[in-house]
Amino acid sequence: MFLKITLAMIAFAANSVLCRLALAGHEIDPLSFSVIRVCSGAGVLLILWLLSQRRQFIQWHLNSALALAIYIVAFSYAYLKIDAGVGALLLFGTVQLTMVFYAVFHGEKLNLKRGLGLMMALTGIIILLLPGASAPSLSYSIIMMISGLAWAAYSILGKHMQNPLSGSVGNFLLAIPLVMIAYFVLHQDAIITPQGVALAVLSGGVTSGGAYVLWYSIVKRIDRIDASTVQLSVPCLAILGGSLFIGETIGLRIILSTVIVLLGIFLVIYAGKHSVKGNH
Structure with missing residues (x-):
């Protein structure tokens, strides 16, 4: 189980x-990356669905798609x-x-x-976005937060998914024409290189499609509080990966913001967990 969780968190990061590697190196443009990512993700999920021994009918949910x-389009745009x-x-x-x-x-x-934890997490994000030489682009930060809102909506809608694999296949297949509409x-200006295509396929097929199936197999065996807690590692892994593979600087502002945000969310999660136990 520990190995599965570790692999899933590495995939998310x-x-x-x-x-970022594809876009910062001008290997591909964000919309082309999005199209290739969703198509490769749908392809991998469809193959996994066809190979499944307990295959169920594909579920189609337009709101989830x-x-x-x-999420996919805003995610790619923000990383410009x-x-x-x-x-x-x-x-x-x-x-x-x-x-x-x-x-x-x-x-x-x-x-x-929980209220204190929420205030801490919000404060950490505000510190990150305060004007200054090391502040990220505000407009692109807002785009990433829109991506986060969309992923939260996708997660909330996914709670009603009867079968994660068949539901994910339907969502990815329905998302293809929607991403294509955004593309047109x-x-x-289109920028497409072999390396950019390879990175997009890897993102869609392995760290999105394949990782989602792996993650769904994990969350069935751990509670939602623990599932939320282990995801605290994702930003830290992404910061480390950005430094190692892209050469991004890890400044004091991002370290401070990361610590405050993650401590705040950690407090929210565990205050909620003990509250639930107390009610029982």
Whole structure:
């Protein structure tokens, strides 16, 4: 189980590194990356579905596919101008905070510790975005946060998915024409090199499609609190990967922001966990 979790977290962080590596090196443009990523992801998922011994009918959910398409396109666009680690922190922070606010809006109690954790996480993101020489592009940071909102919506909608594999196949297949529409509406100058295509295929087929199936096999065996907790490692892995493979600088601001955001989310998760235990 530990090996599976480790591989899944590395794959999630690798998505950020692969996308930033392709775009920072001008190997491919963001929309072409998005199209190749969603197509290769759909292809791998379809193959896994065909090879499945307990194959179920493909499930089609337009809302989930729309959320997936927005996440993929915004994710690629944001990495034009922001580092892999910064992007992962903004994405991850937005997803986790959105999930918490959704839970509170739908009846979960927000005690003092959880409220403090939320304020800490938001403060960490604000510190990251404050004007300064090391601040990431505000407009592209907002695009990444939109990607995070879309992924949170996709995750929330996925709770009603009867079969993760057949549902994921349907979502990715439906997302293809939606991403293609974005390609033709928003596209400007195409940049496509063999290395850019390879990175996009790797991102879509392995660290997206294959990793999602692996992650779904894990979350069936651990509770949602633990599932959220292990994802705290993703921004840290992305920061490390960005430094090792892209040469991105790890400055004091991103270290401080990462620590504050992750501590805040950690507090929210565990305050919620102990609250649930107390109610039982």
